[in-house]
Amino acid sequence: MEYLKNKAVIIGAGNLAWHLLEGLESIGVPVTTVFSRSFEKAEQLAKRSFQAVPTNNMDFTHLSANLFFLCIPDDALISVVSQIRLPSKAILIHSSGSMPISALQNNFTHQVGVLYPLQTFSKSHKVEWRKIPIFVEASDETTLEKLFHVAEQLSEEVFEINSEERLRLHISAVMASNFVNHFLYIASKYLQELQLPFSIIKPLVEETIQKAFRIGAYEAQTGPARQNDKETLAYHIETLLQLGQTQEAHLYEMVSKSIIRTYFPHYDLF
Ligand SMILES: NC(=O)c1ccc[n+]([C@@H]2O[C@H](COP(=O)([O-])OP(=O)(O)OC[C@H]3O[C@@H](n4cnc5c(N)ncnc54)[C@H](OP(=O)(O)O)[C@@H]3O)[C@@H](O)[C@H]2O)c1
Known part of the structure; x- marks a missing residue:
């Protein structure tokens, strides 16, 4: 009552x-x-x-x-x-x-x-x-x-x-939502420069998210950093720098290093 x-x-x-x-x-x-x-x-x-x-x-x-x-x-x-x-x-x-x-x-x-x-x-x-x-x-x-x-x-x-746990939960939410959205925004800018619609990456993004929840985000990772493919990583970073995308080049390098450390903790970083 x-x-x-x-x-x-x-x-x-x-x-x-x-x-x-x-x-x-x-x-x-x-x-x-x-x-x-x-x-x-x-x-x-x-x-x-x-x-x-x-x-x-x-x-x-x-x-x-x-x-x-x-x-x-x-x-x-x-x-x-x-x-x-x-x-x-x-x-x-x-x-x-x-x-x-x-x-x-x-x-x-x-x-x-x-x-x-x-x-x-x-x-x-x-x-x-x-x-x-x-x-x-x-x-x-x-x-x-x-x-x-x-x-x-x-x-x-x-x-x-409690407050401390909620703070950590919020950090996870920022990573999973705000950061992912920022990467989508960067991708949308590049697609626009190529005169391709943003929707072109929708099937890829949807499958990425669905796969992470199907088999777990650790297992779901793919791409050059997951392969520790230093040649491709260096090529991508160099291309971004040549295009004047310095901030994105740093971002690319930082996230790639984080992926490499996750899967190859004993390897030297590029
Ligand atoms: N939006 C989300 O996705 C989300 C999700 C979960 C939790 N939250 C939490 O919800 C809370 C509100 O977020 P929101 O996204 O609704 O914010 P918001 O859209 O920016 O709205 C904030 C409101 O607060 C008013 N405001 C700003 N400064 C003020 C001040 N000094 N004194 C009195 N009123 C003031 C603004 O009024 P004016 O229009 O006059 O500036 C506006 O009405 C935050 O604590 C946020 O962390 C938000």
Whole structure:
């Protein structure tokens, strides 16, 4: 019965806020207020909700909501936490992979927690919350139970994890998602120069990802570095340098060295 009383406030109106609002309302947690520094942005997001009221004021002491979700960039967290004013029974929650739970402590916060969804969110792209793993952490058992309950309604996969573990998880996510995407961007630029469509590498990329999950990423590796083919590696690096792609040449060399060290730990590097 206690859970039925959950009411949420979303602080921030960016990518995560956009989807969290929809997710919370879909599991019956009403979002009563949306905060943004810009009243217009708060209004835009609030319009997507059943009943949320937009605001640009961080004094929330008069509200009856209990879950306050900070959906703001990591580097703004400490400053916002020091300015925010909350009702006495509020739980202040952030969704960052790298910020520790201790970043939420101030004189007005007693119960704090983290609800970290392992997914990349963009306003333009719909997400399926049930398929997104969620990692939770809380200041105390009661708060943990409450956050776990919300997370389990949102997602099929919920884990308790501490701040240090979450930081390492976030690093893995950056490697697997942000770095892979950056390499796709570099590849797309080269393809564009060759007047080939980006979609030409889609079958290769899809099979690479599928194979890694089929047989394991270690087993799935192929290519010149996996063969320790120093001649081809040097040829590729030289070509990149001649094309004036110095940064990409360094990147190519660094990643190739990492692959060689993984499979040939006792070999001399090129
Ligand atoms: N997006 C993802 O894929 C993703 C995935 C998992 C977790 N997260 C976590 O979710 C949190 C939010 O990320 P996001 O991607 O939603 O960020 P975002 O799209 O950049 O949106 C950030 C929001 O915070 C506001 N903001 C920025 N600085 C502020 C300040 N000093 N005071 C008050 N509001 C401020 C921005 O308002 P203005 O528009 O006025 O600048 C904007 O509404 C981060 O902790 C991130 O690590 C994100």
